[in-house]
Amino acid sequence: MQYKANTPEAYINQLPEDRKEPIEKLRQAILNNLPQEMEEVINYGMLGYVIPHSVYPDGYHCDPKTPLPFMNLASQKNFIAVYHMGMYAQKDVLDWFTQEYAKRCKYKLDMGKSCIRFKKMEAIPFDLIGELATKLSTKEWITIYENTIKKK
Numbered sequence: 031m032q033y034k035a036n037t038p039e040a041y042i043n044q045l046p047e048d049r050k051e052p053i054e055k056l057r058q059a060i061l062n063n064l065p066q067e068m069e070e071v072i073n074y075g076m077l078g079y080v081i082p083h084s085v086y087p088d089g090y091h092c093d094p095k096t097p098l099p100f101m102n103l104a105s106q107k108n109f110i111a112v113y114h115m116g117m118y119a120q121k122d123v124l125d126w127f128t129q130e131y132a133k134r135c136k137y138k139l140d141m142g143k144s145c146i147r148f149k150k151m152e153a154i155p156f157d158l159i160g161e162l163a164t165k166l167s168t169k170e171w172i173t174i175y176e177n178t179i180k181k182k
Contacts, residue, residue, distance in 0.1 A: 038077050049105045052151045056103055059160035067168040076104035081168055091180045109147040116166045118144035119178050123165045134158055
């Protein structure tokens with residue numbers, strides 16, 4: 031679902047009551063661990079964690095006016111989603127996450143290429159998502175992006 035919001039607070043205020051607390055906790059886990067120089071914004075109708083144009087002027091190759099995405103957080107119709115571009119582009123980050131998830135969570139991992147879906151709000155591993163945010167520095171993500179994604 032896309033919400034019309036210009037700020038993270040406005041986004042969260044529009045959420046159903048049962049989604050506000052888990053989104054806030056995920057948001058805080060990400061913000062507490064977000065690499066330096068990255069910023070929280072609203073992009074693609076959800077909470078976004080990006081490398082701003084002041085750090086990476088080229089922006090996102092799909093739309094150079096958009097800052098380079100790193101992570102996103104969204105309340106979808108049937109789940110909460112965390113999107114992490116590094117898992118899509120860097121197999122060792124994906125492997126680390128899937129192994130850690132299996133150790134820490136009793137439910138089967140539900141994910142796509144970069145999307146982790148949480149249908150059970152009480153089973154979200156907030157600390158694991160915080161750790162995931164630390165797995166790539168701003169510089170590392172720019173290098174990976176330029177060498178693997180932007181080239182395509």
